[in-house]
Amino acid sequence: MSVKFFLQHYLLTDFRESIFLFAEFMVIAFFLIYLVWFIPTHSRLLNNIFISGIVAIFIIITLKWLYIVPTEQISDFWIFWDKAPSALAGQPLMETPHDYFAKFAYQTGFLVYIMTIVKLFGSNILAMQLLNVLYQIIILLLTYSLSNKLFANVRISRIAVILLAINIDWFALNSQADNQYLASMLYLLTFYLISNNKLWSFGLAGLTLAIGWIIRPIGPVILIAIICYSLWFILKESPKKIIGKNILLVTICFSTIFAAGFLVRASGLNPYGLANNDTEWKLISGLNYESNGTYSEELNKSLNGSESKEINKATEKRVLAEQIHHLNEVNGWGRLFIHKLAILWARNAESIPFTGFGEGHSPKAYWTAALLGYLGSFLIVVFSWVGSFSLLKSKNDPMILLLVLTILGFTLAELIIEVQGRYRIELIPILSIIAGMGVESFILAINKSGIGLRNNVQKRIFPLFKISDKDAFSE
Numbered sequence: 001m002s003v004k005f006f007l008q009h010y011l012l013t014d015f016r017e018s019i020f021l022f023a024e025f026m027v028i029a030f031f032l033i034y035l036v037w038f039i040p041t042h043s044r045l046l047n048n049i050f051i052s053g054i055v056a057i058f059i060i061i062t063l064k065w066l067y068i069v070p071t072e073q074i075s076d077f078w079i080f081w082d083k084a085p086s087a088l089a090g091q092p093l094m095e096t097p098h099d100y101f102a103k104f105a106y107q108t109g110f111l112v113y114i115m116t117i118v119k120l121f122g123s124n125i126l127a128m129q130l131l132n133v134l135y136q137i138i139i140l141l142l143t144y145s146l147s148n149k150l151f152a153n154v155r156i157s158r159i160a161v162i163l164l165a166i167n168i169d170w171f172a173l174n175s176q177a178d179n180q181y182l183a184s185m186l187y188l189l190t191f192y193l194i195s196n197n198k199l200w201s202f203g204l205a206g207l208t209l210a211i212g213w214i215i216r217p218i219g220p221v222i223l224i225a226i227i228c229y230s231l232w233f234i235l236k237e238s239p240k241k242i243i244g245k246n247i248l249l250v251t252i253c254f255s256t257i258f259a260a261g262f263l264v265r266a267s268g269l270n271p272y273g274l275a276n277n278d279t280e281w282k283l284i285s286g287l288n289y290e291s292n293g294t295y296s297e298e299l300n301k302s303l304n305g306s307e308s309k310e311i312n313k314a315t316e317k318r319v320l321a322e323q324i325h326h327l328n329e330v331n332g333w334g335r336l337f338i339h340k341l342a343i344l345w346a347r348n349a350e351s352i353p354f355t356g357f358g359e360g361h362s363p364k365a366y367w368t369a370a371l372l373g374y375l376g377s378f379l380i381v382v383f384s385w386v387g388s389f390s391l392l393k394s395k396n397d398p399m400i401l402l403l404v405l406t407i408l409g410f411t412l413a414e415l416i417i418e419v420q421g422r423y424r425i426e427l428i429p430i431l432s433i434i435a436g437m438g439v440e441s442f443i444l445a446i447n448k449s450g451i452g453l454r455n456n457v458q459k460r461i462f463p464l465f466k467i468s469d470k471d472a473f474s475e
Contacts, residue, residue, distance in 0.1 A: 004346075005342070005346055005347050005374075006018075006374070006378075009374075010367075010371050010374070013367070014367070017368075018371065021368065021371055021372065021375070022371075022375065025372060025375045025376075026375070026379075028166075029162070029163075029166060029379060032162050032166075033159055033162060033439060033443075036050065036155065036158040036159065036162065037155055037159075037443060039158075041154035041155060047154055050158060051140075051141070051144055051158075051161065054140065054161055054162065054165055055137055055140060055141070057165070058136070058137065058140065058165045058171075059133065059137065062133050062136065062171055062174060063133070065168075065171070065172070065174070065175070066126075066129050066133070066174065066175055068357075068361075069172075069175045069355045069356065069357050070175075070355070070356040070357070070359050070360060071125045071126075071129075071175070072356055072359075073125075073176055073177055074176065074354050074355070074356055075354060076100075076107075077176040077177040077178060077354070078177075079100055080107075080110060080111055080114045080177045081114060081125070081128075081177045083101070083111060084111065084114040084115045084117075084118045084123075085118055085123055087111065087115055087269065088115055088118060088119060093108070093111075093269065093270055094270075097277075097308075097309045098309075098312070101270055101272075102272065102277060103277050103278040103281070104276065104277070104278065105264075105270050105272035105273060105274060105275045105276070105277060106217050106274045106275065106276050108264050108269060108270045108273075108274060109214035109215055109260060109264075109274055110179040110214075110215050110216065112264070112269070113179075113182065113215060114128070114177055117131065128177055129174055129175055131182075132173075132174035132175075132178065132181050132182075133174055135181040135182050135184070135185045136171055136174060136181055138185050139164075139181065139184055139185050139188060139429055140161050140164060140165060142185065142188040142189060142192055142429070143157075143160055143161055143164055143188065143429045143432060143433060144157045144158075144160065144161045145157075145192060146188060146191060146192050146195065146433065147160045147161075147433045147436055149192070149195050149399075150195070150399055150400050150403075150433070151400075151436075151437060153437075153440070155436075155440055156433075156436040156437050156439075156440050157436065158436075159435075159436040159439045159440065160432045160433045160435065160436030161432075163376075163379055163380050163383070163432045163435050163436065163439075164380070164428065164429055164432040166376050167373070167376030167377060167379075167380060167428060167432075168351075168352070168369065168372050168373035168376055169348060169349035169351050169352070169373035169374065169376055169377045169421075169425075169428075170349070170351075170376065170377075170425060170428045172349075172351040172352050172354075172355055172357075172373060173351045173354060173355060173422065173425065175355050176354060176355060179215050179216045180216060180422075180425045180426055181425075182212075182215050182216075183212045183215045183216035183218070183426060184425065184426040184429060186208045186209070186211050186212030186215065187208075187209070187212045187218075187222055187426060188429055188430075189205075189208045190205045190208045190209045190212065190222065191399075191402060191403065193205035193208065194226065194249075194399070194402065195399045197245075199244070199245055199248065202245035202246070202248050202249045203248050203249065203252055205249055206248065206249035206250065206251065206252030206253040206256070207252055207253075207256060209222060209223065209226075209249070209253050210252065210253040210254075210255075210256035210257050210260075211256065213253070213257060214256075214257060214260050214274065216426070217276075218410065218413075218426065219253075221406065221409045221410050221413055222406055222409075223250070223253065224409055225402055225405035225406040225408075225409050226246070226249070226402065227246065228405050228409075229399075229401055229402040229405055230242050230243075230246045232398075232401060233398065236398070257274070260274060261273035261274040261275070277309075278316075280313070280316040280317060280320055281303070281316065281418075282417040282418050283320055283416060283417060284299065284303065284316060284319055284320050284323065285299065285300075285417070285418035286340075286414075286415075286416050286417040286418045286419060287320070287323045287324065287327065287336070287416070288323060289323065289326060289327060289330070289332050289336055292336065292339040292340060292343065292419075293336060293339065293340045293343070293415075293418065293419045294343065294418065294419055294420065295418055295420065303315060303316055303319065337415050340414060340415055340419045341411070341415075343419050343420070343421055344411065344414050344419055344421065344423070344424055345381050345424065346381070347374070347421055348370055348373055348374045348377070348421055349373065349377055349421040349422050349424060349425060350420060350421035350422045351373065351421075351422045351425065352366075352369055352370050352373050354422060357369055377428075379435070380428060380431050380432050380435045381431065381435075382435075382438075383434075383435035383436075383438035383439050383442070384431040384432075384434040384435040384438060385438065386435075386438030386439075386441055386442060387434035387435055387436070387437035387438030387439075387441065388404070388434060388438075389441075390437050390438060390440075390441040391404070391434070391437065394437075400434075403430045403433065403434070404434075406427070406430060407427055407430060407431065410424075410426075410427055
């Protein structure tokens with residue numbers, strides 16, 4: 001599916017430029033991987049220099065990106081940024097039950113965050129953008145730390161960070177009031193805390209999971225993954241310890257969410273708290289055969305009339321039943337799911353269009369940025385498949401199962417609800433960790449095939465840097 005997308009959207013559009021950019025990107029990416037593979041791993045100083053260098057380069061690139069993209073907010077991002085000042089001034093979030101924050105009251109959690117930024121820094125979009133960059137930096141560090149904790153392999157951790165840092169599809173939306181980076185950071189922190197396997201760390205994980213859930217509601221997927229992982233752990237290890245830790249995590253998580261909902265209602269900000277008052281919409285959109293499960297403006301307009309809430313609910317249920325009947329009638333479930341999987345994993349993340357980059361830049365520049373973003377995602381997705389197969393044959397920290405379950409749970413959910421490529425942004429750091437293992441497996445396979453990569457490096461590279469064989473290949 002990835003190859004088909006690349007052929008249709010890039011090769012057939014500009015064959016020569018596509019091949020040139022593809023080759024250039026891959027050469028740079030694998031050169032970076034090649035270098036970090038042979039930098040000694042036993043020195044903490046060298047490891048700190050490496051991660052600091054990657055972060056420094058990433059900061060330069062992302063600041064340049066913020067400089068060249070428009071500051072205008074788009075789609076839902078505009079709603080948050082537009083509503084925050086008026087909400088701070090005491091104006092109501094909604095006028096009718098059909099307004100955004102009436103139907104999707106759970107988004108009030110992220111709105112409170114935006115209101116806090118506006119309160120502290122004024123309506124200065126740069127403050128929000130720089131905070132997004134900060135969260136991305138922390139995500140890079142957490143990716144490195146979590147990967148090293150799971151695999152005890154510095155090379156895999158280095159590669160995971162490089163794959164993530166060069167992925168424009170992943171970092172492009174830092175110009176927008178996007179809740180994905182803050183939530184992603186909190187979810188990664190949750191995984192890291194759980195990996196410590198202490199009572200206190202599970203308690204803190206419950207808090208970080210709850211806050212991430214309030215900011216962006218994919219928390220149920222992660223909580224289910226944690227529970228499934230714990231059930232597996234019960235069968236393999238000590239049941240009493242893991243059960244007590246999970247009870248603490250779940251208790252703190254739900255207590256925090258309920259308290260936040262209560263505070264939102266009590267403050268008068270949103271009488272619905274953090275509820276979802278339109279649960280059918282995501283399903284209707286996700287099971288829309290004509291749009292391949294993506295957002296349809298035509299369908300949205302047909303459902304969001306000026307009728308009462310009860311009448312609209314009845315209409316949505318009827319339309320949903322009709323869609324399911326149609327899918328059964330034409331045997332369209334398989335085709336729908338294949339198209340949705342392609343949108344989620346085999347295409348651009350659609351993050352660059354949501355930045356408004358096309359405004360003020362030539363079609364050629366936009367096409368180039370989109371292709372580079374696609375190539376970054378392509379590398380991670382392809383090598384995450386390789387890494388997944390490698391996991392089946394290796395013995396690693398069982399915690400890796402939690403990350404795999406999270407990806408599987410998210411993918412299954414996206415098969416049913418509305419799908420967008422940019423929804424995978426939270427999962428890209430996890431995929432990059434697995435992809436790091438995939439790249440390592442790939443390099444080891446090349447070494448074993450007799451190409452002589454190690455011998456060439458010993459003869460040509462090591463003398464230049466005075467690196468010994470033992471240094472380069474020690475863990």
